[in-house]
Amino acid sequence: MERLKHYGLMVVLCCLAIVLGGCETDDDYRGYILSGRWFGDLGMMIDGQPAIGSDLEFIPNDYYGYTQGYGYETDYYRGFWGIETVEHYFTWMVRDGIIYLRFDDPDLDCNIHDYSLSPDYFEGYMDGIYSSVWFSLRNYDRYWDRYGYFDNYYSYRLLQMPADSLGIANADNSPECVRRVNLKTGETQPEEGSAE
Numbered sequence: 001m002e003r004l005k006h007y008g009l010m011v012v013l014c015c016l017a018i019v020l021g022g023c024e025t026d027d028d029y030r031g032y033i034l035s036g037r038w039f040g041d042l043g044m045m046i047d048g049q050p051a052i053g054s055d056l057e058f059i060p061n062d063y064y065g066y067t068q069g070y071g072y073e074t075d076y077y078r079g080f081w082g083i084e085t086v087e088h089y090f091t092w093m094v095r096d097g098i099i100y101l102r103f104d105d106p107d108l109d110c111n112i113h114d115y116s117l118s119p120d121y122f123e124g125y126m127d128g129i130y131s132s133v134w135f136s137l138r139n140y141d142r143y144w145d146r147y148g149y150f151d152n153y154y155s156y157r158l159l160q161m162p163a164d165s166l167g168i169a170n171a172d173n174s175p176e177c178v179r180r181v182n183l184k185t186g187e188t189q190p191e192e193g194s195a196e
Helices: 002-034 151-158
Strands: 036-041 044-046 053-060 068-080 084-097 100-104 110-112 115-117 121-128 134-144 177-179
Touching: 002 053, 002 084, 002 115, 044 068
Parallel strands: none
Antiparallel strands: 036 053, 036 134, 044 177, 053 068, 068 084, 084 100, 100 110, 110 121, 115 121, 121 134
């Protein structure tokens, strides 16, 4: 009888370990799928005009596994010389299913919690300071395969990083970038500088 109680306790402890470790595995899997390059509409406005497309790149941090890392948002717009780009650096983290993005421009910081994510599609809402913006992206470059990530890409990407993503560029020459405000019916857009 004593031996049966011992085995019963072991089974309960194993089940508890599986249940408690499930959330971390889910976040790890989401980060794994998220890592790579995505293109589509992020709801960006550049100097008052909508971007013609945006690229999000998620690079995992090797030390923390697949739950956090850094990345780049590149927005494409029609400029004087044709199609031009604006790039922003960000850090990202997946915790309890929520994706947190913290940009070099704090006005672009957002949380993504109402979304659909698969190896090919990523869509949902980016919740910023004042509102939620719908985004829709397709994956076109994965940093993983069935054996894991391709590590040789990261050092190349770091060498290609433009100076303005490090905050070195002159702010007077940089286009103004904001996310579009998707208002619900009957709402008004808050005044600039108000803390609603």
